[in-house]
Amino acid sequence: MTLNQDDERLESYLRQFRPHQPRPLPGRTSAMLLHGRGRTRVGAAAAIIVVSSLFLLLRKPVSPTHPSAANMQQKPSIAQAISLAQLSRAAQRDPAILDAELNSLSARLLPDVRSGHGILKSLARE
Amino acid sequence: MAAKLTYEDVRDLYQRHGPALLAYARSLLPDRGSAEDVLHQVFLGLLGKAELPAESRPYLFRAIRNGALNLRRSGTRMALLDEQQWLVKPQGMMDAGLEVERALRELPPEQREVVVMRVWGEMTMEEIQPCLMCRPIRRLPAIGMRWASCVRF
Numbered sequence: 684m685t686l687n688q689d690d691e692r693l694e695s696y697l698r699q700f701r702p703h704q705p706r707p708l709p710g711r712t713s714a715m716l717l718h719g720r721g722r723t724r725v726g727a728a729a730a731i732i733v734v735s736s737l738f739l740l741l742r743k744p745v746s747p748t749h750p751s752a753a754n755m756q757q758k759p760s761i762a763q764a765i766s767l768a769q770l771s772r773a774a775q776r777d778p779a780i781l782d783a784e785l786n787s788l789s790a791r792l793l794p795d796v797r798s799g800h801g802i803l804k805s806l807a808r809e
Numbered sequence: 810m811a812a813k814l815t816y817e818d819v820r821d822l823y824q825r826h827g828p829a830l831l832a833y834a835r836s837l838l839p840d841r842g843s844a845e846d847v848l849h850q851v852f853l854g855l856l857g858k859a860e861l862p863a864e865s866r867p868y869l870f871r872a873i874r875n876g877a878l879n880l881r882r883s884g885t886r887m888a889l890l891d892e893q894q895w896l897v898k899p900q901g902m903m904d905a906g907l908e909v910e911r912a913l914r915e916l917p918p919e920q921r922e923v924v925v926m927r928v929w930g931e932m933t934m935e936e937i938q939p940c941l942m943c944r945p946i947r948r949l950p951a952i953g954m955r956w957a958s959c960v961r962f
Contacts, residue, residue: 703828
């Protein structure tokens with residue numbers, strides 16, 4: 684297809700004006716990170732970090748590391764055991780039950796005078 | 810299997826065709842910033858791809874067109890073409906250059922695309938037609954009437 688003479692003259696006139704240069708492309712590293720295989724690698728690394736973080740976060744509360752924490756979970760606290768309401772109920776039912784309750788509590792609260800390694804034995808030595 | 814395009818290949822293509830493609834993107838988008846964004850998107854998208862067809866210009870112009878139309882469809886930056894200068898003017902031709910830019914802005918969008926592809930993209934009318942998916946183009950659009958008034962040969 685041939686353009687007519689006016690078109691050719693116009694084209695050569697317009698070509699005196701050149702289009703602006705675009706800003707340069709990003710450098711090789713940035714370009715690879717933004718597109719192509721580099722982007723896949725960055726995505727894979729990010730996925731690994733996210734999965735590892737999630738694993739650590741979810742794992743932490745499941746396994747208490749301090750032994751006393753496990754004991755705390757198993758045994759009821761002293762405060763729970765000596766609740767006033769509980770002792771009142773025992774006294775109303777039968778004084779013997781109250782005695783038994785108090786005996787079992789005192790064994791946990793007070794030093795054991797019968798034990799060979801008890802606190803009173805140590806004090807007696809001094 | 811064809812070798813993949815390296816960064817150097819892409820940079821060479823960019824240096825060769827970048828200015829004409831930027832002018833083309835400018836003819837489709839309202840501001841230079843978004844035109845350059847589309848240009849970079851197209852070229853960085855070539856990294857790691859198989860080699861381009863032997864005649865790469867029509868492919869690149871089509872890619873720019875698709876990128877620009879997608880951006881326009883997203884509707885975030887629709888505005889009239891800005892008044893920034895598209896062209897570098899030779900010394901003593903500032904006024905004429907400004908007139909050319911004004912005439913380009915006033916052309917209907919598809920005709921403006923034809924002019925930019927033909928003049929600065931140096932594409933043949935046969936190459937332009939499939940890019941625009943239009944009827945065969947016989948000559949530069951509306952040149953006789955519209956352009957003669959603003960361009961002094």
